[in-house]
Amino acid sequence: MATASGSTRSATTFDITLTINGETREIAVAPWTTLLDLLRERLDLTGTKKGCDHGQCGACTVLVNGTRVNSCLVLAVMKDGADVTTVEGLAGIAHHAGTNTLHPIQEAFIERDAFQCGYCTPGQLCSSVGMMNEGHAHSREEIREAMSGNICRCGAYTNIVDAIQDVMQEAGR
Amino acid sequence: MNRFDYVRAGTVAEAIQAFQADPKARFIAGGTNLVDLMKYDVERPERLIDITRLPLTAIDEHEGGLRIGALATNAAAAYDPRVRERYPVLANAILAGASAQLRNAASTAATSTSARGATISTTRPRPATSASPAPAAPRSAASTASMRSSGRASTASRRTPPTCASRSRRWRPPCR
Numbered sequence: 001m002a003t004a005s006g007s008t009r010s011a012t013t014f015d016i017t018l019t020i021n022g023e024t025r026e027i028a029v030a031p032w033t034t035l036l037d038l039l040r041e042r043l044d045l046t047g048t049k050k051g052c053d054h055g056q057c058g059a060c061t062v063l064v065n066g067t068r069v070n071s072c073l074v075l076a077v078m079k080d081g082a083d084v085t086t087v088e089g090l091a092g093i094a095h096h097a098g099t100n101t102l103h104p105i106q107e108a109f110i111e112r113d114a115f116q117c118g119y120c121t122p123g124q125l126c127s128s129v130g131m132m133n134e135g136h137a138h139s140r141e142e143i144r145e146a147m148s149g150n151i152c153r154c155g156a157y158t159n160i161v162d163a164i165q166d167v168m169q170e171a172g173r
Numbered sequence: 174m175n176r177f178d179y180v181r182a183g184t185v186a187e188a189i190q191a192f193q194a195d196p197k198a199r200f201i202a203g204g205t206n207l208v209d210l211m212k213y214d215v216e217r218p219e220r221l222i223d224i225t226r227l228p229l230t231a232i233d234e235h236e237g238g239l240r241i242g243a244l245a246t247n248a249a250a251a252y253d254p255r256v257r258e259r260y261p262v263l264a265n266a267i268l269a270g271a272s273a274q275l276r277n278a279a280s281t282a283a284t285s286t287s288a289r290g291a292t293i294s295t296t297r298p299r300p301a302t303s304a305s306p307a308p309a310a311p312r313s314a315a316s317t318a319s320m321r322s323s324g325r326a327s328t329a330s331r332r333t334p335p336t337c338a339s340r341s342r343r344w345r346p347p348c349r
Contacts (some may be wrong), residue, residue, distance in 0.1 A: 055209055
């Protein structure tokens with residue numbers, strides 16, 4: 001059973017391995033550190049945002065092993081060995097060597113003006129990708145329901161759904 | 174959030190042993206309820222036993238019904254084709270709660286046994302108030318001054334039934 005490491009570090013840290021946006025890292029983390037705080041405070045991946053910090057707004061949405069979750073409620077230590085994708089890594093998913101392409105969902109968000117202040121946007125992008133991975137939402141109503149865990153104070157919802165539909169149509173879903 | 178010890182159970186036996194060694198420890202699976210409450214300092218466990226690596230996620234046929242593993246996520250249960258076909262009310266009930274992100278993490282056992290349950294629920298969609306204007310407020314004989322001093326303007330908008338979430342937000346202890 002895994003317990004605190006016996007190294008000379010403080011007895012309350014655990015050594016975990018996370019692959020974040022394709023890069024594998026070994027990190028010593030206290031058990032109370034959320035994945036959100038780890039990404040933002042320790043790893044300087046500030047794309048993911050802290051909105052409510054209680055799993056209600058979705059601004060902290062990232063992909064863990066391809067599944068969208070609220071990183072503010074994930075204890076990083078529990079995800080030892082996981083694959084994490086943040087908004088910073090979305091372009092890498094669709095990246096072609098030598099070009100500066102964005103993920104199709106990012107291009108669609110730009111094309112469809114699907115953000116104003118941009119604060120909810122990283123969460124919306126990761127959530128959209130996660131939603132499309134899940135494959136359950138097809139109609140406009142289903143997309144809206146499936147994206148209801150991501151709130152937008154600026155009200156860009158209509159354009160967000162347009163952008164998602166564009167990507168789904170392009171991909172033939 | 175309080176400082177706490179953390180252990181990860183590799184087997185069911187280890188999980189039980191860890192709990193017996195420290196009955197005040199709490200099991201943690203998805204954490205969507207527990208971590209939330211720990212952030213509010215409502216729950217302050219001194220030790221968490223991580224059970225997410227236990228082999229309890231399967232959804233199996235069982236004596237003509239289905240046995241849903243304690244660690245099957247809400248999403249896994251709701252989208253299982255057998256659950257959708259044979260227990261559509263269960264699937265719909267799960268999908269009516271929380272959000273996709275939370276359902277991807279929350280375990281079936283924790284969701285169904287949590288005393289506090291989900292604090293987010295959905296309501297059925299209703300037309301925007303501008304789309305269906307309510308009749309004009311009846312004019313009363315009271316003067317504007319008296320209405321202002323009563324502290325409450327009468328509203329003409331249709332009242333929507335309170336959701337569980339709004340009920341828990343509005344309740345206050347009775348004044349004595």
